[in-house]
Amino acid sequence: MILMNDIVRDGDPVLRQVGAQVEFPLSATDQELAQTMMAYLENSQDPKLAEKYGLRPGVGLAAPQVGVSKMMAAVLVPGAEDDPKPLFKEVIINPVIVSHSVQPAALSEGEGCLSVDHDVEGYVVRHDRITLRYQDVSGQTHKIRLRDYPAIVCQHEIDHLNGHLYYDLINKQAPYQLADQSTVLID
Template structure:
């Protein structure tokens, strides 16, 4: 089971690495990706997260657990505990995105960044990603709103980009023209 001790912390150079494509989906890769997803599930369960000291997360990219692999997991629950989004993606690629942008009004956080960094992170409002699942099947994810933000945050990790790299130094809390907050 992954815990916070397994999460690579900023400024570890691993977080600035553009990670390698997964060439072969073997048992080890599937197991690693399932463990990443399991961390997210456990971190959102109040009892489990308290017991093991897990910071809640909705997305996790392989470099955040020290793996040089292009893969990520996203797990998001709704207010009633229903599963809204559950993805384990290998070699994800952006196929298209909107022109319009969005942002989280309170800014973004990251399991790999221990301190709060104030500022708006502008992301595409909608994004379409193709990837391979753990069974070797092609999948397509069409995302908008919060899922689009989380997906882009995790995709950035695969290219060594941190969320705070996208905060405007001059006007960190100023929405860009036309950008709307995530609803």
């Protein structure tokens, strides 16, 4: 089980490395990594378990955040309060954004990260819609279109796999300035 003290913090060099491609079939170690990263997200989104184990809630967790420099991330974007079905739930392996919208988007409350213990204020401008190609844990290739919050979460996790942190995308001179055509999403 992954706990908060297993999460690599900002400043650790692994967070700035480009992850290695994952080979298939998955090794037992990679299978366990995929399972434990998704389990962290599930547990962190359960208020009772999160309190019991001291977990910060998360919607994404990339392998570099647990010290493994590989192209693998777990994503669990919950659905609406009245719909328990997640908007997107998958372990994405060797993900590539094959196309994206011109329309930029940012979360109204900004972004956070399990690896960053301090708030960095400002809009993190990303693409509102993406087409994502990735492999699942069985090695099957998927190509899907995501928009709004699920698209932003996947872009955040893919940034981790490429050695970038969310605050790299904040305009340092004008952190809350957006282009006129930007969409601000309420989270």
